[in-house]
Amino acid sequence: MAMSQRATVILATRLIALIATLIAAVVMASSHEKGSIFGAVSYEAKYSDTPAFKYFVIANVVVTIYGFLVLFLPSESQLWRLVLVFDLVLTMLLVSSISAALAIAQVGKKGNSHAGWLPVCNQIPKYCSQTTAALVAGFVGLVVYFLLVCYSIHRDLDPFLVRKN
Amino acid sequence: MAMSQRATVILATRLIALIATLIAAVVMASSHEKGSIFGAVSYEAKYSDTPAFKYFVIANVVVTIYGFLVLFLPSESQLWRLVLVFDLVLTMLLVSSISAALAIAQVGKKGNSHAGWLPVCNQIPKYCSQTTAALVAGFVGLVVYFLLVCYSIHRDLDPFLVRKN
Numbered sequence: 001m002a003m004s005q006r007a008t009v010i011l012a013t014r015l016i017a018l019i020a021t022l023i024a025a026v027v028m029a030s031s032h033e034k035g036s037i038f039g040a041v042s043y044e045a046k047y048s049d050t051p052a053f054k055y056f057v058i059a060n061v062v063v064t065i066y067g068f069l070v071l072f073l074p075s076e077s078q079l080w081r082l083v084l085v086f087d088l089v090l091t092m093l094l095v096s097s098i099s100a101a102l103a104i105a106q107v108g109k110k111g112n113s114h115a116g117w118l119p120v121c122n123q124i125p126k127y128c129s130q131t132t133a134a135l136v137a138g139f140v141g142l143v144v145y146f147l148l149v150c151y152s153i154h155r156d157l158d159p160f161l162v163r164k165n
Numbered sequence: 166m167a168m169s170q171r172a173t174v175i176l177a178t179r180l181i182a183l184i185a186t187l188i189a190a191v192v193m194a195s196s197h198e199k200g201s202i203f204g205a206v207s208y209e210a211k212y213s214d215t216p217a218f219k220y221f222v223i224a225n226v227v228v229t230i231y232g233f234l235v236l237f238l239p240s241e242s243q244l245w246r247l248v249l250v251f252d253l254v255l256t257m258l259l260v261s262s263i264s265a266a267l268a269i270a271q272v273g274k275k276g277n278s279h280a281g282w283l284p285v286c287n288q289i290p291k292y293c294s295q296t297t298a299a300l301v302a303g304f305v306g307l308v309v310y311f312l313l314v315c316y317s318i319h320r321d322l323d324p325f326l327v328r329k330n
Contacts, residue, residue: 158246
C-alpha cells in the first residue's frame with residue numbers, strides 16, 4: 001500500500017473513532033427520563049446521577065477533542081511518534097470509563113439481590129436503552145483506538161517478526 | 166546502566182507486579198462476611214455475588230499466571246518483542262477489571278439515592294475494607310504494568326526523541 005493510501009486509511013479510521021466517541025458522549029449526556037418508584041415517588045433519571053456515567057461522558061469528550069486535534073497534525077510532523085503514547089493512554093481511559101459504566105449498567109439492568117439493589121430498567125426503559133446505545137458507541141470508539149495502537153506497534157516494533165530483520 | 170543491571174531491575178519490577186496481582190486476586194477471592202439487613206434478614210457477602218468482583222478476580226489470576234510465566238523467559242528470546250503486546254493487552258484487562266470493581270465498590274460505599282440503591286458498607290465493614298485492600302493491590306499491579314509498557318515503548322520507539330537519531 002502506498003504511503004498516501006495508508007495515510008488516507010488511517011485518517012478515515014481516526015474519523016470513525018472521532019464520530020463514535022462524539023456519539024457516545026452526546027447520547028450519554030442527553031439521556032434522561034422521568035420515572036416513578038412503585039408508581040409513587042417520581043424522579044428524573046439522568047446521567048449525572050451516576051458518577052460512572054459522568055466519568056464515561058468526560059472520558060469520551062476528552063478523547064473526542066484529542067481525536068479532533070490529531071486530524072490536523074501534518075503527516076511529516078515529528079509529533080506522530082508521541083501520538084502512539086497518547087493513543088495508548090486515551091485507549092486506557094476509554095477502557096476504564098466503559099468498564100465502569102458497564103458495571104453500573106449491569107446493576108441497573110439485573111440488580112444485585114445480595115446487596116438489595118433492585119433493577120431500575122423496567123421503570124426507565126428509554127433511559128436504559130439510551131445508555132446502552134452510548135456504551136455501544138463508546139465500545140466502537142475503543143475498538144478503533146485499540147486497532148490504531150496495534151497498527152502503530154506493528155509498524156514500529158514488528159513484534160510478530162513479519163518483516164525480515 | 167549495564168544490560169545485566171537493567172535486566173535485574175525489570176525482573177524485580179515484574180516480581181512486584183506479580184505479587185501485587187496475586188495479592189489482589191487472593192484478597193478479593195477470600196473476602197466474605199456475614200451481615201444482616203436491618204438486623205433481620207441475614208446473609209453472607211462474598212465476592213462471587215457481584216459480577217464485577219468475579220471479573221476482577223479472573224483478570225488478576227490471568228495476569229498473575231502470565232507474570233509468573235514471563236519470569237522464565239530467557240533474556241535472549243525473540244519472544245520479548247511479543248511481551249510488549251501481551252503486557253499491553255493485560256494492562257488493559259487490569260484497567261478494565263479495576264474500573265468495573267471500583268464503580269461497584271463506590272455504590273457499595275456511597276449508594277445511589279437516585280436509583281434507590283442503599284450503601285451496604287456500614288453493614289459489612291470487614292468485607293468492604295477487604296475489597297478496598299484488593300483494589301489497592303490491583304491498582305499497584307496496574308501501575309507497575311503501565312510503567313513496564315511505558316519503558317518498552319520508550320526503549321523501542323523513543324517517542325520523546327531523547328536519543329539522537
